[in-house]
Amino acid sequence: MRVVVQRVSRAAVSVKGRTVGEIGAGLLVLAGFAAGDDRETLDWMARKLWGLRIFPDSDGKMNLDVREAGGEMLIVSQFTLYGDVSRGRRPSFVDAAPPGEAEALYDEFVDVCRSGVVPVATGEFGARMSVELVNEGPVTLVVER
Numbered sequence: 001m002r003v004v005v006q007r008v009s010r011a012a013v014s015v016k017g018r019t020v021g022e023i024g025a026g027l028l029v030l031a032g033f034a035a036g037d038d039r040e041t042l043d044w045m046a047r048k049l050w051g052l053r054i055f056p057d058s059d060g061k062m063n064l065d066v067r068e069a070g071g072e073m074l075i076v077s078q079f080t081l082y083g084d085v086s087r088g089r090r091p092s093f094v095d096a097a098p099p100g101e102a103e104a105l106y107d108e109f110v111d112v113c114r115s116g117v118v119p120v121a122t123g124e125f126g127a128r129m130s131v132e133l134v135n136e137g138p139v140t141l142v143v144e145r
Helices: 041-049 099-114
Strands: 001-016 017-021 025-034 062-064 071-079 120-122 130-142
Touching: 001 041, 001 071, 017 071, 017 130, 025 041, 025 130, 041 130, 062 130, 071 099, 099 120
Parallel strands: 025 071, 071 120
Antiparallel strands: 001 017, 001 025, 001 130
16 A cells, blocks of 8 residues: 555545535545555555654644644545556556455545544545645655555
8 A cells, every 4th residue: 555645634536516625624544556456455554554642732843733733634545556657658557456455445444434433524435536635745745564
């Protein structure tokens, strides 16, 4: 599993002009799944995201996690995180989980995250989505397991 996580002051995702998920301050999580990812991987990633100390404390230092900062999470599926462009110019997605497996992993990951410490909004798996965000910092991390 590979995610790109951004600290945001707000983020929203829409499908065909209709907003399907939005948050205020928190984490925008673009999530890609590899063949072979399992529940242990999903649990590890959720705990990692919940515990990232990337929000400023009263001194302006990155010491708070998303819960301590009063934030939310917006999770958007993004299989292109597994695009391999090491050869040629067209990405290869052979390492990405097949669509059916990826959708099940995405749904399970969202469930795991919703069982946690902060409110969670989502995109729509498999849809052509528009993502709007204001990255604070900017803070952007790639997390992989």
